Amino acid sequence: MVNTDTFVPDAVEEIETEIGDENAVIALSGGVDSSVAAALAYEAIGDQLTPVYVDTGLMRKGETAQIRETFSYMDSLRVVDAKDRFLEALSGVTDPEEKRSVIGEQFIREFEREARDADADFLVQGTIYPDRIESEGGIKSHHNVGGLPDVVDFDGIVEPVRDLYKDEVREVAHELDLDELVAERMPFPGPGLAIRVIGEVTAEKLEVARESCHVVEEELEEYEPWQALAAVVGKATGVKGDNRVHGWIVSVRSVESRDGMTARAQEIDWETLQRIQSRITGENENVSRVVYDVTHKPPATIEYE
Structure with a gap:
């Protein structure tokens, strides 16, 4: 130390x-x-x-x-x-x-x-x-x-x-x-939300990532993660109201770590995960699906890109 x-x-x-x-x-x-x-x-x-x-x-x-x-x-x-x-x-x-x-x-x-x-x-x-x-x-x-x-x-x-x-x-x-x-602020990558958007960076995807990350940080504060985030990883079909939507998939990730060199995915209770998906899909009309990433580092990195 x-x-x-x-x-x-x-x-x-x-x-x-x-x-x-x-x-x-x-x-x-x-x-x-x-x-x-x-x-x-x-x-x-x-x-x-x-x-x-x-x-x-x-x-x-x-x-x-x-x-x-x-x-x-x-x-x-x-x-x-x-x-x-x-x-x-x-x-x-x-x-x-x-x-x-x-x-x-x-x-x-x-x-x-x-x-x-x-x-x-x-x-x-x-x-x-x-x-x-x-x-x-x-x-x-x-x-x-x-x-x-x-x-x-x-x-x-x-x-x-x-x-x-x-x-x-x-x-x-x-x-x-x-x-x-x-x-004690949670780590945030230098390239910012650009590496929490898979593929081309657009204003629309950035806004989805920004709002989703805000929800995740708020909802997981009590878990005291080393890092928690949301990433826009693609598109999938969903239903909102009576309408079919081809909306964004948001992947939620929360990890424990000491120095970022290795990390373990956190165990988050089902009620909290459901609250996160409800807020993200409810507050973003163009999000159709929310998933939770359970992969440790390694083999994954903490960020998506």
């Missing part, structure tokens, strides 16, 4: 040394990884740091409003509306690795644009150890590791939590006195 008493000052010193008198932007998503990286960088270089939150349109319900509230103490926070640009870049893309590559490149281009405005030469990221392991091991690329383009217009990329597992990052978050909502 990480020794937070020594890790925090060491990380702050490392950031100060790497960035020096230059300016930097931090890729802020609102998750615990990027929040810890932002807090460390802010302590290290203060006003030299510009936090940038990119609203990709691939985020959780209410994410942007929550980001504005949580990080309002950072006067230099920038919120970038890039929803149309991301959706256009993903048009026609169906391969999971290509999705991650497209998203990684689009992220970098957004940050390069903001860095030019902030006269920043460095990018700070919340990459953690499992991200590196999965990307370098060929399991799947992460938008902030294997998904990065070959040419990046920064003098350096600083990753202060790159050697930590998720539970260790949470320990550091508590050491930094970050809000409990941030410190």
